[in-house]
Amino acid sequence: MNPEPDTSPVRLTREGPIARLTLNRAAKKNAANARMWRAIADLTGEARRMEGLRVLIVSGEGDSFAAGADIAEMGALIGDEAGAADYAATFSRAMQAVADFPHPVLAMIRGACIGGGCGLALACDYRFADTTAKLGVTPAKLGLLYTVDDTKRLIDAVGVSRAKSMLFTASVYDAADAKAFGLVDEVIAPEALEEAVTAHADRIASLSPFTITAMKRFVKQAQARGEDEESRRAFAKAFAGPSFAEGFLAFKERRAPQFSEEQES
Missing domain, CATH: 3.90.226.10 (2-enoyl-CoA Hydratase; Chain A, domain 1)
Known part of the structure; x- marks a missing residue:
């Protein structure tokens, strides 16, 4: 049918x-x-x-x-x-x-x-x-x-x-x-x-959902008003986040990163 x-x-x-x-x-x-x-x-x-x-x-x-x-x-x-x-x-x-x-x-x-x-x-x-x-x-x-x-x-x-x-x-x-x-x-x-x-x-x-979502926000902000304190904090905080930890480890190990869904903050 x-x-x-x-x-x-x-x-x-x-x-x-x-x-x-x-x-x-x-x-x-x-x-x-x-x-x-x-x-x-x-x-x-x-x-x-x-x-x-x-x-x-x-x-x-x-x-x-x-x-x-x-x-x-x-x-x-x-x-x-x-x-x-x-x-x-x-x-x-x-x-x-x-x-x-x-x-x-x-x-x-x-x-x-x-x-x-x-x-x-x-x-x-x-x-x-x-x-x-x-x-x-x-x-x-x-x-x-x-x-x-x-x-x-x-x-x-x-x-x-x-x-x-x-x-x-x-x-x-x-x-x-x-x-x-x-x-x-x-x-x-x-x-x-x-x-x-x-x-x-x-x-x-296949790439970091944390990075992609945050950068989409940043592009929109850059078009509208440019950098501010919130975006500067977000940029700095990314270095301590799990996405960078996995990306860096994958780079060192010469493998594809396995990014997970991450809670934005």
């Missing part, structure tokens, strides 16, 4: 230390409606609570990552300020849940990655695209706005001038151009994309 197809708008699955968040609306090129934005936030929260998790991969079912937000649904918000405010809060909560995820988040991009879909990819730490990918930030086509947080992430990726050009022209770029100005980090042949993303995730999962 064949299993029933999974009709959840977003799926969360796990294999060992790696979890996958998959947008599951392939018939609409994974255009995200409010239900999907809520699910992204909720399932990302669920993944945060998974013991031993080290990497999250975000992707779309079928041949697209996410063709933006569901415009048909958004049309119902015209003239509805309360409904629009609720939608905006739901959208922002989803993006922030991905951006604030404590472990590395990898975007695996095929096909359309437009508008809110591009924002979701930018909320990830690293973006792999195959050669079918098309990326753009297009609110100017609809008379809408990009949030300040999404705009900040776009600027961090491509710089101020390119971000302005993308926002002002609503242009859509192929994967090669997107890589040339930093919108994506790697461009892979379609048949090799899954393997490349999985290998990168496996590599991260």
Whole structure:
């Protein structure tokens, strides 16, 4: 007997230390409606609570990552300020849940990655695209706005001038151009994309979870405000921690380190 197809708008699955968040609306090129934005936030929260998790991969079912937000649904918000405010809060909560995820988040991009879909990819730490990918930030086509947080992430990726050009022209770029100005980090042949993303995730999962999680915090802090007393203490304290003890011993013994899950402090 064949299993029933999974009709959840977003799926969360796990294999060992790696979890996958998959947008599951392939018939609409994974255009995200409010239900999907809520699910992204909720399932990302669920993944945060998974013991031993080290990497999250975000992707779309079928041949697209996410063709933006569901415009048909958004049309119902015209003239509805309360409904629009609720939608905006739901959208922002989803993006922030991905951006604030404590472990590395990898975007695996095929096909359309437009508008809110591009924002979701930018909320990830690293973006792999195959050669079918098309990326753009297009609110100017609809008379809408990009949030300040999404705009900040776009600027961090491509710089101020390119971000302005993308926002002002609503242009859509192929994967090669997107890589040339930093919108994506790697461009892979379609048949090799899954393997490349999985290998990168496996590599991260093999290293110290203490270091990776702390350095993700440090990178975010460096972008926001720079060094402070708390981060200086954390840097110094790492030398006395179990992760360094194991890494140093493995180095001396010329073997691969066996890092364990460690309580951060």
